[in-house]
Amino acid sequence: MSQDPPYKKAYNSIFKMYSSRSNVPKKLPPVQGDDATLPLIDLSRLFSGEIEHERCVEEMVEAASEWGFFQVVNHGVPQEVLDMVYHEGRKVFDQPCSEKTRENFLNLSKNSYRRGNPNATSPSQFFWSEALQIDLTEIPNLPEDNKNLRTALEACVQEMTRLAQMMCELLGKRVKVKPNYFEENCIPANSNIRINKYPPCLSDSEIVGLIPHTDTDFITVLSQDTVGGLELKNDGRWLAVKPRPDALIVNIGDLFQVLSNGLYKSIEHRVVSSRRCRERLSIAFFFSPDQDVEIECVGNPKLYRRFTLKEYKEQIRRDVKATGDKVGLARFLVDEP
Template sequence: MSMDVLEKMRQEQVRVFREPFGKKSKSEKFSAGSYRWGTPSATCLRQLSWSEAFHVPMTDISDNKDLTILSSIMEKFASESEALAYLLAEVLAEKSGRKANYFKENCVRNTCYLRMNRYPPCPKPSEVYGLMPHTDSDFLTILYQDQVGGLQLIKDNRWIAVKPNPRALIINIGDLFQAWSNGMYKSVEHRVMTNPKVERFSAAYFLCPSYDSVIECSSDCPTYRNFSFREFRQQVQEDVKKLGFKVGLPRFLNHLY
């Protein structure tokens, strides 16, 4: 990916987040509900993330006729991220013995999205996360973060800080890839820690299938039963609403094996 696009994406992202709350929360650039502060699904304080974000479907970006610098840069960033995600997914598919064309046949722009994040300075960083511990509900996530740091992931049952690298992208395996590969690739649990003095920015692209696409394990003894992306999303939303957290793949274990 072009460093020029990444740098301009960061500049425009910072600029749009610096706009007054009333303006960015009711922005006409994106569909209703794209802007969010904290965690829209939170039912208590412990579920609240100390962050704000623009959660934008790819169709909002590709169909945007408002030829601003922001929309132009978002289109370039999203398109380059999309191409990279397909390339990586196809390589991983071939390594696992699956058909590489699955992603281009099943992933569509109205379910893939771009997310711009801002994590403001937090007065009580020990009491709240920038982003709660979770796994991503997609195939692949491509993340570009700034140099502040704060992203952590689980490795060997320990939280490990991901050191920022200005010339590197972070690639996360999501739940769908774990199920589709029958556990050959693991969905990465991660979180974002808050900083008491410095704000942090990141931008992420999420590769998702159509809602009717069926996620089917690549094994004669599948760990997970077949399920559609729509079913998975609905189950996640129900669990978050009832329990306050995402259960995810354990809901879809194949009990026949």
């Protein structure tokens, strides 16, 4: 079976390097985790009186502290909007690789379209996926022949921004973040949206769809289809998140872990590849501040030193270049050597 993008051809040296090793098994260890039962929170309770409102917020706080992940239903994002993004995103991914990798594809900035990991030097750093990541300021620039994609993204971003800001303000209030902090520092133009495609893995090696990582933003709002593949790390074990069609997944990012002085947890997660000849699609909305906003712990003693998102991303780039991996918040601990 041929592939487009031609992952195996493009990363042939990695697969050859792995298969030539004599001291490792032919395949990487299986990556399928146990099933996870994420906290499920009904957001309609926020509007069902003061007592139910407080209980709902308390469940969000508990989930953000213990899991770093939770699911929300009755979130207000219309399913038809998500379906429209999936439909238009699939049409983009179905275009030839030569088109998707050309300069100024869809009038987007460089590296908006991504496949695999160009920095990978080993199978453990390679991931079997495509992504279209779009800064919100770029959506109006999408070509006229992609106006349906533009319309779908605009509608989705409007709903996701509303939802992300509301949840951040509620979680922030519990850790004494000043009122309207997120409204002031997370204007829509600072965030971005990404459509992910995870093709069935046709390799003989056990390759993940997305390598283990934490998100950099305040929170991520994720819609996934029914194929499954998302896993999170909890107490040292990988747990598989079973898709639920009516729910969105919310996870805490690095910046919120800092802002909450470590109360809320930014948890490592990954996507495993499907070997059932079914592709997986997801939509991720990353709620982020301006590059120059200083992120400072609320409360004392402070676990992390103050930094800007720009500083944080620059440190990540240096670490990835030097080590192949994101070191992350460990670089910004107050007592770092």
